Amino acid sequence: MHADEKFTYETWPAAPERATLEAKNKFLGFWFFLGGETVLFASLFATYLALKDKVPTAEHHLAKDLFEMPLVFLMTMLLLTSSLTSVYAMYHMKNFDFKKMQLWLGITVLLGLAFLCLEVYEFNHYVHEFHHTFTSSAFGSAFYALVGFHGGHVAFGLLWIVALMVRNSKRGLSLYNAPKFYVASLYWHFIDVVWVFIFTVVYLMGMVG
Amino acid sequence: MANQQPTSGNPKVDLEYRRRKNSEEMRYQVITFSLMIFLTLIAFAAVGFSDFSGWFIVPFIILLAVIQVIFQLYYFMHMSHKGHEAPQLFLYSGVLVGALTLLAFMTIVWW
Numbered sequence: 479m480h481a482d483e484k485f486t487y488e489t490w491p492a493a494p495e496r497a498t499l500e501a502k503n504k505f506l507g508f509w510f511f512l513g514g515e516t517v518l519f520a521s522l523f524a525t526y527l528a529l530k531d532k533v534p535t536a537e538h539h540l541a542k543d544l545f546e547m548p549l550v551f552l553m554t555m556l557l558l559t560s561s562l563t564s565v566y567a568m569y570h571m572k573n574f575d576f577k578k579m580q581l582w583l584g585i586t587v588l589l590g591l592a593f594l595c596l597e598v599y600e601f602n603h604y605v606h607e608f609h610h611t612f613t614s615s616a617f618g619s620a621f622y623a624l625v626g627f628h629g630g631h632v633a634f635g636l637l638w639i640v641a642l643m644v645r646n647s648k649r650g651l652s653l654y655n656a657p658k659f660y661v662a663s664l665y666w667h668f669i670d671v672v673w674v675f676i677f678t679v680v681y682l683m684g685m686v687g
Numbered sequence: 688m689a690n691q692q693p694t695s696g697n698p699k700v701d702l703e704y705r706r707r708k709n710s711e712e713m714r715y716q717v718i719t720f721s722l723m724i725f726l727t728l729i730a731f732a733a734v735g736f737s738d739f740s741g742w743f744i745v746p747f748i749i750l751l752a753v754i755q756v757i758f759q760l761y762y763f764m765h766m767s768h769k770g771h772e773a774p775q776l777f778l779y780s781g782v783l784v785g786a787l788t789l790l791a792f793m794t795i796v797w798w
Contacts (some may be wrong), residue, residue: 487702488702492705496770505774506773506774509773509774509777509778510777512774512777512778512781513688513778513780513781514779514781515781516781516782516784517781517784517785517788518780519785520781520782520784520786520788520789521785521788521792522790523785524788524791524792525792527783527789527792527793528792528793528796547731547734547735551731554731555724555727556728558723558724560726561720561759561763562716562717562763565713565716565720565743565763566713568711569709569710569712569716569721572709573706573709595796602775638781639716664764667759667760667763667764668764670759670763671759671760673754674752674756674759675752675756677727677730678748678749678752679749679752680728682730682731682734682748683745683748685734685735686734686741686744686745687741
């Protein structure tokens with residue numbers, strides 16, 4: 479099978495994300511990258527746990543003063559749902575339905591964007607209401623490094639998916655771009671995996687005290 | 688051009704079979720998603736609306752997070768499918784190094 483071959487619904491392969499050599503390489507390379515990302519986020523989590531609530535003076539706010547459950551809950555639901563919508567997108571990719579794939583990717587992007595806006599609001603709130611900044615304490619540095627790095631991943635993932643959608647909007651599905659969409663969706667799920675640990679370790683454990 | 692996994696020699700039958708298999712898998716994905724939402728709700732409720740001590744709640748919500756991440760990896764990211772041996776090697780190596788890092792930082796660094 480060649481990357482530039484024209485396909486129909488009938489001839490589209492069962493596993494388009496791994497049908498060509500390039501696709502197989504992409505798949506393997508991307509999982510290798512995710513292994514590295516795991517280490518990277520683990521070290522940020524380790525730093526956060528070691529420095530949680532380590533503040534220079536008593537006026538500084540601690541985790542239990544900062545975090546509010548409704549906002550975190552809403553952000554979690556948005557990101558979890560966006561993970562499901564990207565599964566729908568890949569379902570339509572496997573069924574060679576380009577339009578529906580684009581539609582579900584679009585919904586994924588909107589949910590991710592809403593998540594990102596809430597995170598910006600949240601950080602802004604901490605900085606202005608609580609004077610909790612990147613440089614105010616070791617706790618602040620560790621918090622913004624971890625959560626901010628995740629937010630950066632969300633922003634990059636959004637740009638990535640939008641770039642793929644725009645670049646391929648008139649091309650339709652082929653074995654050239656199907657692996658690209660697939661790998662981008664893997665990245666999006668990985669962002670969600672990291673968020674599951676962030677809402678548990680940072681926010682929920684922070685509220686417990 | 689034949690399908691990757693011809694089963695009957697008749698592409699129309701294969702197609703129907705695959706289509707059905709895809710929609711069956713999608714149904715499982717939706718079930719997985721409902722379970723993930725359910726685990727999330729329990730975790731938030733355990734912190735927000737229960738009187739258990741932190742010594743119970745913290746390990747409990749971490750366990751819920753681990754289960755949820757396994758769902759995400761094995762179903763949403765298809766690690767349960769065939770041909771994911773290398774991804775498993777890569778990811779678990781990452782988890783191992785990550786766990787060592789966490790252990791080191793929480794025990795001997797800065798404390």
